[in-house]
Amino acid sequence: MQFQDRVAIVTGAGGGLGRSHAEMLAGAGAKVLVNDMNAQAAEAVAAALRAGGGDAIAFAASVTDEVRIAEMVDKAMSAWGRVDILVNNAGILRDKTFAKMSVAEFRDVVDVHLMGSVICTKTVWEIMREQRYGRVVMTTSSSGLYGNFGQANYGAAKMALVGLMQTLALEGEKYDIRVNCLAPTAATSMTGGLLSPEALEKLSPEMVSPGLLALVREDAPTRAILCAGAGHFAQAHVTLTQGVFIGGGEGAAQAVADNWDAIGDRAGEMVPGYGFAQFERELASATGAQPADPMKR
Numbered sequence: 001m002q003f004q005d006r007v008a009i010v011t012g013a014g015g016g017l018g019r020s021h022a023e024m025l026a027g028a029g030a031k032v033l034v035n036d037m038n039a040q041a042a043e044a045v046a047a048a049l050r051a052g053g054g055d056a057i058a059f060a061a062s063v064t065d066e067v068r069i070a071e072m073v074d075k076a077m078s079a080w081g082r083v084d085i086l087v088n089n090a091g092i093l094r095d096k097t098f099a100k101m102s103v104a105e106f107r108d109v110v111d112v113h114l115m116g117s118v119i120c121t122k123t124v125w126e127i128m129r130e131q132r133y134g135r136v137v138m139t140t141s142s143s144g145l146y147g148n149f150g151q152a153n154y155g156a157a158k159m160a161l162v163g164l165m166q167t168l169a170l171e172g173e174k175y176d177i178r179v180n181c182l183a184p185t186a187a188t189s190m191t192g193g194l195l196s197p198e199a200l201e202k203l204s205p206e207m208v209s210p211g212l213l214a215l216v217r218e219d220a221p222t223r224a225i226l227c228a229g230a231g232h233f234a235q236a237h238v239t240l241t242q243g244v245f246i247g248g249g250e251g252a253a254q255a256v257a258d259n260w261d262a263i264g265d266r267a268g269e270m271v272p273g274y275g276f277a278q279f280e281r282e283l284a285s286a287t288g289a290q291p292a293d294p295m296k297r
Contacts, residue, residue, distance in 0.1 A: 001217050002028055002029050003028045003029045003085075004029035004030075005029075006029070006031070006084040007030065007031045007076060007081075008031070008032050008033070008085035008086070008216070009032075009073070009085070009087065010022045010025070010033070010087040011035045011087065011089050011090035011116070011120060012036060012063075012089040012091060013032075013034045013035055013036055013042065013087075014034070014036030014037075014042045014045055017089055017139075017186050019205070020205035020208065021212050022034050022045055022056070023048075023049065023052075023209075024206075025085070025212075026049040026054035026056060027052070028213060030084075030085065031079075031080050032054065032056045032057075033058075033059055033079075034058045034059070035058075035059050035060075035072060036058075036060060037090075042058035042060050043060075045058070046058035055080075057075065057079055059071075059072040063120055064112060064115060064116050064119065065119075066123075069119050069120055069123050073124055077127070082127070083127050083128065083134075084128075084133060085134075085135045085137075085216045086121060086137070087139075087212065087216070088116070088117035088161075089137075089139050090116055092108065092112045092113075093154060094106075094108055094109050095154070097149070097150050097152075101153060105153060106152070106153040106156075109153035110153060110157045112157075113157035113158060114157045114161060118164065121136055121168065125172075125177075128172070128177045129175045129177065132175050133175075133176050133177070134175070134177035135177075135179075135215070136178070136179045137179075137180055137212060137215050137216060138162070138165045138179070138180070139161070139181070139183075139184065140158045140159070140161045140162050140165075141154065141184075142183055143155040143158055144156070144158025144183075145158070145159065145162070145183060161181060162181055165180065165223065165225075166238075167275075169222045170223075170274060178222035179222055180215040180222060180223065180224045180225070180226065181224070181226070182215060182226050183226065183228070184208040184227075184229060185203055185230065186204065186205040186208050187201075187203045187204060207228075207229065207231045208229060211228035225237065225238075237271045238271065239266070239270060239271055240281070241263065241265060241268070241269045242265065242267070242269065243281070244259050245285040245286065246259065
């Protein structure tokens with residue numbers, strides 16, 4: 001898996017997962033812009049990549065700063081003339097139970113994880129459309145996919161990134177822009193207080209980054225959610241069950257409750273190819289028509 005002549009931007013790459021991603025991309029031949037809020041950390045990683053024979057530059061900026069992110073992308077374009085890969089990795093934690101969490105603490109996490117990814121992706125999107133090639137990775141989390149105590153803000157932001165990925169993958173398809181999500185479990189500064197020392201030893205970032213490379217390769221998938229940690233890889237899916245037609249009117253609410261198990265029966269569940277598949281299924285059930293193929297648009 002080689003990335004010669006490919007240009008990658010990795011956010012939050014001054015350490016942890018971002019640094020591991022940047023190192024692996026550079027090792028495979030990519031030119032890498034190392035982004036981090038900490039200028040010294042970003043430059044240290046870029047210098048290490050150059051010392052190892054790679055082509056790398058550093059750029060210090062918050063992913064929430066639209067002006068600075070535009071300057072960052074301009075720097076990559078000035079240096080290399082294109083941007084092929086964007087890894088939205090930057091993140092923060094503000095863990096508290098929802099009862100104790102302030103709105104500001106909720107907003108801070110959403111701003112960095114969700115809006116930071118939006119800003120960075122929006123800034124490279126037209127470049128990728130014009131060159132008719134792009135690979136974008138959103139960093140989601142099992143906390144978003146399945147919930148985690150004390151992480152309402154983080155979980156909401158991370159699940160929102162899945163929705164962003166689903167739509168951008170559809171919009172980018174004809175331009176060969178492939179958009180995926182990576183749900184990592186790794187020992188970083190963000191997880192240091194959450195996991196035991198024994199677990200941290202097994203969860204090095206280097207055990208996640210091979211999955212990242214698989215998501216940005218030439219023949220990458222699109223609309224995938226890859227879960228990775230400790231060398232183990234799995235896929236998560238947002239599915240739709242076959243469901244039951246109940247109808248409306250008096251007694252419908254009780255009928256929904258009475259048929260709850262049948263409605264949720266996962267036999268024959270599917271991964272819809274687009275959001276309107278739910279609407280088409282419901283309308284077909286109500287009218288007796290043949291539903292459209294939910295995997296095709």
